[in-house]
Amino acid sequence: MSNAIDGLVSGLNTTDLINSLMKVEAVPQGLLKAKVTTSQNLIAALQGLNSQISALGDLAAKAAKPAGLDLYSSSSSSPSVTTSVSAGAGAGQLDIVVGALARSQIGVSAAMTAWPGTPAVLTIVSGAVSTEISAASSSLDDIVTAVNASGAGVTATKVASGVDAGGVPQYRLQFSGNATGAASAFTVYQGTKAEVTAATAPNLLTAPGAAVIRAAQDASVTLWAGTPAAQIITSSTNTFSNLLPGVAISVSAVSTDPVTVKVARDDAQIGSIASGLVSSLNGVFALISTKSVVTNSTNAAGAAVLSPGIFTGDSTVREAKQKILTAASAPINGHSPSEYGISITKTGTMEFDAAKFAMALAKDPATVKAAVTEIATRVAAAAKAVSDKYDGQITAKITGQQSTVKDLGTRIEAWDRSLATRRATLQSTYTALETQLSAMKAQSSWLSSQVAGLSSSTSNG
Known part of the structure; x- marks a missing residue:
C-alpha cells in the first residue's frame, strides 16, 4: 500500500518519509536490542568462567581426598618381574626368587x-x-x-x-x-x-x-630365600597381588638370584598434582584478566575511545576471583604457602617453584603434603561456592542475566506490535492525505472549467 500512494498528488516520497519516521520511533527498541546483545555476551562469558572454575574445583577436590597425595611408584631389579601400584601402597622393599610360572593344562x-x-x-x-x-x-x-x-x-x-x-x-x-x-x-x-x-x-x-x-601349575615365588624364614607363595596366575599392600607383582621367567622389588613415595607425581593445581588457578585468573582489560581506540573523528572488557567492573567476578585467590594463598598453621614453593605474585596470580617444592617435600613430606591438602580443600570449597550449579555466585548471576534477557525479549515483542500499528497509522494518514488532495484537485479543476465557461459566455454576449 505504501508504494501505491507515493506522490499520487502531493509528489511526496511517502515510503521514504514513513521509513524515516519509523526509524525515529524504533530508537527505544534498538536500545533494548543492544541491551539483549550485551547481556547475551555476558552470559556466554560467565558460563565459560563458571565451567573453568568448576573444573578447578574438581581438580582440587581430587587432591584434597585423604589419600589424594599418598602416591607411590614401584620398581624391579629384573625385567622379568614387573610391578604396578594401586591405592593402599606404602614404602617398602622385598626380595623374591621366582620358582615357577603358572601354566594351563x-x-x-x-x-x-x-x-x-x-x-x-x-x-x-x-x-x-x-x-x-x-x-x-x-x-x-x-x-x-x-x-x-x-x-x-x-x-x-x-x-x-x-x-x-x-x-x-x-x-x-x-x-x-x-x-x-x-x-x-x-x-x-x-x-x-x-x-x-x-x-x-x-x-x-x-x-x-x-x-x-x-600339567596345570601354579606360579610360585620364594620370599627371604636362603634364610630360616624362607617362605613359598603360590598364585594361580603369574601375578601376585598380596605380597606387598597395594602392589601387584607379575612374573614372566623363573630366576635363580633374588629379584628386588622396591616401593617408594612418588615425589614427582605429588609435585605434578601441586603444579597442576597452580596452573588451573592461573587459568581462571588469566580468563578473568583477559575479559577485564580496557582497550584504547579512536573513533571516526579521531577522538580516543575506551572500551571496557566484558568483566570490567563486575563485582561478582571480582569477588569470585578474590575468594579463590585467598583460598590458595592464605597461611597454613601460620606458614605461608611460599615456604613450599607455592606463592602469589605481584600481578595477582600464583607461581609454582618446582625445585623449592621438591626440596621441602624431601625434607618434611608430612608437612608439605598436609599443606597441599589444605590448599586444595580450601580451593575446592571456594570454587564450589562460586560455581555450584544450584546456588553458586556466578550461577546466580547467569540466572539473573537470563531472566533479564527474557524480560527484554518480551518488551521487544511489544515494541514490534506497537511499531507495526504506528506504521499502519502513518500509511493510513498519508493515504487519506493523498485522497483529500486528489479530491481538492478535482474540485479545483471543475471550478476552473466553470470559470472558463463563464468567461467564454460573457465574451460571446
Missing part, C-alpha cells in the same frame, strides 16, 4: 578316526565340577564343537595324526585348559557323569597313545 587323546562309542558323550572333570557333554554325532568335528560350547573351561582342537592300517585318516583331540593354575587341572572321560562316578568311564588322557603334554 594341555592333553591329547590317542589317535582315532571317530569317537569310540555311542552315543557320543564325554565328561570333563575339573576339581569338584563335572561337565557332561553330548555331541550331535560321533564325528570328531561335532565332538570339538560340543566341547567348545559347553562352558567347561576347556578348548578342544582336532589335530591330524596320520592314517590307520586301512589308510583311513586319524586324528587326535587336543584339550587345552582356558585358565592357569593347579586348580584348573582337568580330566576327560569317555562316558556320562554316572559312569565317571561308577569308575566305568575310560580316561582319555591316560589311555595308550594319549598323554598330558603339560
Whole structure:
C-alpha cells in the first residue's frame, strides 16, 4: 500500500518519509536490542568462567581426598618381574626368587578316526565340577564343537595324526585348559557323569597313545630365600597381588638370584598434582584478566575511545576471583604457602617453584603434603561456592542475566506490535492525505472549467 500512494498528488516520497519516521520511533527498541546483545555476551562469558572454575574445583577436590597425595611408584631389579601400584601402597622393599610360572593344562587323546562309542558323550572333570557333554554325532568335528560350547573351561582342537592300517585318516583331540593354575587341572572321560562316578568311564588322557603334554601349575615365588624364614607363595596366575599392600607383582621367567622389588613415595607425581593445581588457578585468573582489560581506540573523528572488557567492573567476578585467590594463598598453621614453593605474585596470580617444592617435600613430606591438602580443600570449597550449579555466585548471576534477557525479549515483542500499528497509522494518514488532495484537485479543476465557461459566455454576449 505504501508504494501505491507515493506522490499520487502531493509528489511526496511517502515510503521514504514513513521509513524515516519509523526509524525515529524504533530508537527505544534498538536500545533494548543492544541491551539483549550485551547481556547475551555476558552470559556466554560467565558460563565459560563458571565451567573453568568448576573444573578447578574438581581438580582440587581430587587432591584434597585423604589419600589424594599418598602416591607411590614401584620398581624391579629384573625385567622379568614387573610391578604396578594401586591405592593402599606404602614404602617398602622385598626380595623374591621366582620358582615357577603358572601354566594351563594341555592333553591329547590317542589317535582315532571317530569317537569310540555311542552315543557320543564325554565328561570333563575339573576339581569338584563335572561337565557332561553330548555331541550331535560321533564325528570328531561335532565332538570339538560340543566341547567348545559347553562352558567347561576347556578348548578342544582336532589335530591330524596320520592314517590307520586301512589308510583311513586319524586324528587326535587336543584339550587345552582356558585358565592357569593347579586348580584348573582337568580330566576327560569317555562316558556320562554316572559312569565317571561308577569308575566305568575310560580316561582319555591316560589311555595308550594319549598323554598330558603339560600339567596345570601354579606360579610360585620364594620370599627371604636362603634364610630360616624362607617362605613359598603360590598364585594361580603369574601375578601376585598380596605380597606387598597395594602392589601387584607379575612374573614372566623363573630366576635363580633374588629379584628386588622396591616401593617408594612418588615425589614427582605429588609435585605434578601441586603444579597442576597452580596452573588451573592461573587459568581462571588469566580468563578473568583477559575479559577485564580496557582497550584504547579512536573513533571516526579521531577522538580516543575506551572500551571496557566484558568483566570490567563486575563485582561478582571480582569477588569470585578474590575468594579463590585467598583460598590458595592464605597461611597454613601460620606458614605461608611460599615456604613450599607455592606463592602469589605481584600481578595477582600464583607461581609454582618446582625445585623449592621438591626440596621441602624431601625434607618434611608430612608437612608439605598436609599443606597441599589444605590448599586444595580450601580451593575446592571456594570454587564450589562460586560455581555450584544450584546456588553458586556466578550461577546466580547467569540466572539473573537470563531472566533479564527474557524480560527484554518480551518488551521487544511489544515494541514490534506497537511499531507495526504506528506504521499502519502513518500509511493510513498519508493515504487519506493523498485522497483529500486528489479530491481538492478535482474540485479545483471543475471550478476552473466553470470559470472558463463563464468567461467564454460573457465574451460571446
